[in-house]
Amino acid sequence: MTTNLSLNIKRELYQVCVADIQTRLNTIKATIFELDQALLSETKSSAGDKHETGRAMIQLERENVGRQLAELEKTQHILSKIDVNRTNQTIGLGSVVITDKMNYFLAISLGEIRLEHTEYYAISPHAPIGRLLMGKTTGDTIAFREQHFEIRAVL
Structure with a gap:
């Protein structure tokens, strides 16, 4: 395989990964925004326990989505370490x-x-x-x- 063809394949694979991560990040950030808005809009109703349960459920979901965001950011950081313009004889990250x-x-x-x-x-x-x-x-x-x-x- 020629070096240019090899680099093109690597670049294309890398771009697919970057696009996937970006799509997932955008989805999670939109979800976080919606959950934050839901928390802000929760107003105290006459059913106090019901209100507190609703807020707690939203807060739990917000924490779960926050963990997903942290994991995606770690994944994005790993991707950022790949140099698509470099080839090695030995298999490593980005090969x-x-x-x-x-x-x-x-x-x-x-x-x-x-x-x-x-x-x-x-x-x-x-x-x-x-x-x-x-x-x-x-x-x-x-x-x-x-x-x-x-x-x-x-x-």
């Missing part, structure tokens, strides 16, 4: 790995990404197969779930 069975993008856990009739799986380096791939090079073989994968290229 595109071509094997005889599947293709991987070691970045974040996003799942299947299809580029020009080719499937890639965006996985975290901390995922079980990601940990096996880290540090390997072209020609190495890994065993995962009773299957053997030969690494054909590292982009």
Whole structure:
């Protein structure tokens, strides 16, 4: 594979991941805004216990969404560490790995990404197969779930 083609594939995979994270961040921020508005608009009614239960439920949901936001921001930070203009011989964060069975993008856990009739799986380096791939090079073989994968290229 030519270097330009390799970098284009990596850039496209990276952009799909960035767009997905941005969409999820926007959704979560909109949810937080709506929950904050709901908390502000809750007014004391004659049914005091009912009011307090409603506020508590909204507050719990706000805390859950806040945790999701924190996790997404961590994921976004991991993505920001990837240099899409750099290729290495050794598999690491940001590597595109071509094997005889599947293709991987070691970045974040996003799942299947299809580029020009080719499937890639965006996985975290901390995922079980990601940990096996880290540090390997072209020609190495890994065993995962009773299957053997030969690494054909590292982009």
